[in-house]
Amino acid sequence: MIYDLIIEPFIEFSFMRRSLMGCFSIALGASPVGVFLMLRRMSLTGDAIAHAILPGAAIGYLISGLSLTAMTFGGLIAGMVVVLLTGLVTRNTILREDTSLASFYLISLALGVLIVTLRGTNVNLMHILFGTILALDDSTLFLLSSISTITLIVLALFYRPLILECLDSAFLKSVSPMSGVAHYLFLSLTVLNLVGGFHAMGTLLSVGMMIIPAAAARFWSRNVQGLILTSILFSFLGGIMGLILSYHFAFPTGPSIILVIGLIYISSILFGRYESLFVQLFPRTHLEG
Amino acid sequence: MPKIVSCKNLTLGYDRHPAVHHLSFDFQFGSLTAIAGPNGGGKSTLLKGITGSLQPLEGSLEFSNSQSVEVAYLPQLSDVDPSFPVTVIDFISMGLWNDIGSFSGISSSMEDRIYESISSLGLIGYEDRPIGTLSGGEMQRVLFARLLLQDADLVLLDEPFNSIDRQTTDFLLHLILEWHREGRTIIIALHDLEDIRSNFPETLILGREMIAHGRTEEVLTKENLSHAHELCKAFNQHADICSRITPSFF
Numbered sequence: 001m002i003y004d005l006i007i008e009p010f011i012e013f014s015f016m017r018r019s020l021m022g023c024f025s026i027a028l029g030a031s032p033v034g035v036f037l038m039l040r041r042m043s044l045t046g047d048a049i050a051h052a053i054l055p056g057a058a059i060g061y062l063i064s065g066l067s068l069t070a071m072t073f074g075g076l077i078a079g080m081v082v083v084l085l086t087g088l089v090t091r092n093t094i095l096r097e098d099t100s101l102a103s104f105y106l107i108s109l110a111l112g113v114l115i116v117t118l119r120g121t122n123v124n125l126m127h128i129l130f131g132t133i134l135a136l137d138d139s140t141l142f143l144l145s146s147i148s149t150i151t152l153i154v155l156a157l158f159y160r161p162l163i164l165e166c167l168d169s170a171f172l173k174s175v176s177p178m179s180g181v182a183h184y185l186f187l188s189l190t191v192l193n194l195v196g197g198f199h200a201m202g203t204l205l206s207v208g209m210m211i212i213p214a215a216a217a218r219f220w221s222r223n224v225q226g227l228i229l230t231s232i233l234f235s236f237l238g239g240i241m242g243l244i245l246s247y248h249f250a251f252p253t254g255p256s257i258i259l260v261i262g263l264i265y266i267s268s269i270l271f272g273r274y275e276s277l278f279v280q281l282f283p284r285t286h287l288e289g
Numbered sequence: 290m291p292k293i294v295s296c297k298n299l300t301l302g303y304d305r306h307p308a309v310h311h312l313s314f315d316f317q318f319g320s321l322t323a324i325a326g327p328n329g330g331g332k333s334t335l336l337k338g339i340t341g342s343l344q345p346l347e348g349s350l351e352f353s354n355s356q357s358v359e360v361a362y363l364p365q366l367s368d369v370d371p372s373f374p375v376t377v378i379d380f381i382s383m384g385l386w387n388d389i390g391s392f393s394g395i396s397s398s399m400e401d402r403i404y405e406s407i408s409s410l411g412l413i414g415y416e417d418r419p420i421g422t423l424s425g426g427e428m429q430r431v432l433f434a435r436l437l438l439q440d441a442d443l444v445l446l447d448e449p450f451n452s453i454d455r456q457t458t459d460f461l462l463h464l465i466l467e468w469h470r471e472g473r474t475i476i477i478a479l480h481d482l483e484d485i486r487s488n489f490p491e492t493l494i495l496g497r498e499m500i501a502h503g504r505t506e507e508v509l510t511k512e513n514l515s516h517a518h519e520l521c522k523a524f525n526q527h528a529d530i531c532s533r534i535t536p537s538f539f
Contacts, residue, residue, distance in 0.1 A: 039373060161391045164383060167375055170368040174340055174360070175386040175439070222374050222419055 006240075009247045016243060018136045022144050022200045023239025023257065026209050029148030030193045031231040032155055034210035035217065035224065036186060039166045043211045045101060049187075050194045050207045052082035052105040054112030057198065062119050068139050072195055079191035082108050087184060131202035131254050134246075140199050147196040151189050162186055163224060201254045208258035209235050216265040219272025234264050293318045293358060293443055293474045294339060298348035300531075301331070301338040307346060308334040309495055311533055314502050316476060318353070321469045323489035324478045325509065326517045330495040332478035333365055336445045339476070359387065361441035363432055365448050365478075371421040377431055378416040381407060384438025406437040409464070426457045433461060437468075444468060446477040450484075462488055485509060496520040 010016045037046050056078025060070035082104045089100040136144075155162070161182040164172040173179045190210075197206025217230035242257030271278045292315040300310040309331025316322060324332045337343040338350055340362045352358045382395060382403050389395060395403075407413060410430045415423070423431065429449065436444065446465070450458040466488060469475050479485055485492060485505060492509050494500040496517025501508035 039370075041370075158391065160389075163375075164386075166370070167373045167380070168367065168369045168383075170342075170364060171383070171435075172386075173342065174362050176390070178391055223376070224374060227374065 005248070006244055009244060015134055015136075016247065018141060019134055019200075019243055019253065020239065021141055022136045023209075023243065024236060025141070025144035025148045026193075026197050026200060026206070027148075027213075027232055027235030027239060029151035030197055030206070030210040031213045031235045032228045033151060033186075033189050033193050034212075034214035035227045035231050036155075036162060036166065037190065037211065038214040038218065039224070039227075043215070045097075046190060046194070046207045046210050048101050048105040049079055049083065049190055050198070050204065051112075052108040053079045053191070053195055053198060055108050055115055056112075057195075058112045058115040062115060068137075068143065068199070072143060072199075075195040075198065076191060078108060078112075079195060080188065083184075083187045083191060087187070131198060131200045131205065134253055136200060144196050144200065147192055151193060154185065154189060158182060158185060201257070205254045205258050208261060209238070212258070212261045212265050213238070216261070216268040216272075219268040219274055219276050222274060234261060237261075238264060291318050291353060292316065293320075293353050295351050296348065297351070299338065299345055299350050300347040301334045301343055302346050305346065306528065307497070307531065309497055310346075310531065311348070312499050313348075314493070314499060316474060319469070319472050319474055320491055321466075321475045321489055322477070322491040322493055323485040323505070324476065324493045324495060325480075325482065325485055325514070326495040326500070327514075327521045329497070329521050330517055331497055332495055333447050335495065336362065336447050336476065336478060339443075339445060358443050359439070359441040360443045360445065361436050361439040362445040363436055363447060363449055365451070367432060369420070369428075369432075371423075371428075373420065375420055376417050377412065377420060377423070378403065378407065380420055381412075381431060381434045381438060384435035387439065402438060406434045409437065410434040411460070426453050429453055429461070430457070433464065437464075441473065443474045443476070446475070448478050448480060450479070450481070458484070482509065482514075 010020060034043075034046065037043050053075040056074035056076065057071045058074070059078075060067065060072070060074025063074075064070040082101070085104050086097065086101040089095055089104075090097045093100075095103075158181075161172065161176070161178040162185075165179055165182040165186070169179055172182070193210065194206050197209060200206070201209065213231035213234035214227065216234050217227045220230045221227045238257050238261035241260045243253060245251055245260065246253040246256040268276065270276060273279070295315040296312045299312040300307045302308040302310070308329075312335070324335065326332055334343065338345065340360060384406070385395065385399055385403070388399065407416065410433055412427075412430055412434060415427070415431075420428065420431065433449075444465075449461065453461070462484065465475060465477065477489070479489075486509060489505055491503065492505040493502045494508060494513050494517055497520050500517045500520075501513045
């Protein structure tokens with residue numbers, strides 16, 4: 001019974017195994033990035049950058065069709081341009097990061113929609129917006145796993161400056177020139193993971209695997225390592241269960257995965273270990289000192 | 290005594306409006322100086338200028354060139370996000386940044402230093418508490434512990450005792466005097482005149498320019514302070530170009 005429900009689809013069909021592999025790769029890279037986004041109160045930034053990628057991917061598509069390389073590079077370039085322009089404007093003018101990022105990503109998004117509708121069909125727009133996780137070929141899988149590998153290595157190497165940049169960036173500035181480096185490096189990782197994610201989940205939903213697991217993890221852990229591990233675990237769970245749901249009920253896959261992660265998030269709000277509604281409604285007796 | 294920092298005709302400010310202008314004086318190595326003056330007098334601005342986070346509008350600020358100077362700075366309002374999931378000991382350990390940088394580990398001798406600073410701030414037992422659970426005074430002691438670990442030659446403190454109770458203030462004052470005895474140079478912006486009189490041998494009075502600088506008992510007078518107060522009322526949104534600017538290239 002359990003075998004039929006959960007294991008059989010993956011043994012029977014190689015596209016299911018590939019999708020699972022893709023989910024795990026995205027989870028390993030995107031979830032830790034999401035934790036840092038959350039800690040820097042930049043969760044919506046992930047969403048904005050995901051939109052900013054669109055015109056790059058669309059131009060890549062115009063030049064060479066549904067080519068992985070062209071769309072990846074296009075997306076990377078568009079994402080990086082928006083991030084760099086935002087950084088420049090924020091650091092040198094009166095505008096704060098939220099406003100300058102919002103302006104640039106909206107310009108970018110409009111450009112993307114314009115390009116796609118002028119030259120493509122709606123099917124292509126659907127591909128870019130919602131991804132094709134059930135049709136991951138070798139090179140896409142390779143891309144996804146490379147991105148998560150790079151992400152994990154960079155996070156491990158720059159863990160300390162990244163944490164300090166979130167926690168007390170004025171202090172980091174006063175002791176080291178790493179503050180700017182950490183900021184741009186981190187934004188690059190965000191762009192990289194979103195570009196990877198959009199092949200599988202599309203530009204809109206790829207943010208979901210970044211932000212929601214991190215938000216859910218906040219109710220289960222009180223240190224950064226714990227948050228990262230918990231969020232990866234939630235993404236894994238969401239990936240497996242989303243794929244199974246979509247297999248048995250013929251649901252679209254991307255939304256199924258995100259909705260399962262969404263369920264985990266809501267359960268965490270209700271029953272999580274720290275400051276969940278349950279803990280607040282039924283507090284344990286306080287200690288002596 | 291050699292100079293650790295010298296200001297030459299230093300003007301610091303925001304949007305062309307000087308917060309404090311035409312400062313020319315030196316801080317000596319190993320000195321213990323309080324900066325007094327009304328709100329808006331330029332105390333914090335001067336400290337920001339010394340840390341380098343604010344560039345001079347005019348003039349210059351030079352550090353001693355005979356030896357390199359490590360600066361540690363405690364801002365008036367810290368940027369620390371109290372909801373960030375970090376423990377007291379991890380937070381304090383980052384004071385070792387100059388030794389460990391981005392990549393090095395913490396050796397056992399450094400661990401001893403961390404525990405020393407924790408115990409000298411009376412924070413034993415707090416090591417594993419998340420910083421979000423601390424009171425204002427406790428957090429200030431945590432910031433002092435990190436400052437202590439930075440082991441800097443020049444320590445800048447911007448009104449560190451605001452909303453801190455008397456007992457904790459005395460405790461921290463005692464610690465600052467200890468740092469001074471160890472040979473560090475200390476510059477501290479303070480409001481409490483009694484604290485200044487009884488602890489700090491030198492005082493600088495700012496009222497958008499230098500009013501007086503010297504031995505505390507000579508400069509911390511009613512006349513100087515009310516003069517500083519008068520000058521602070523003079524902010525003018527549509528001010529002309531300052532007539533005291535040394536003519537250079539225009």
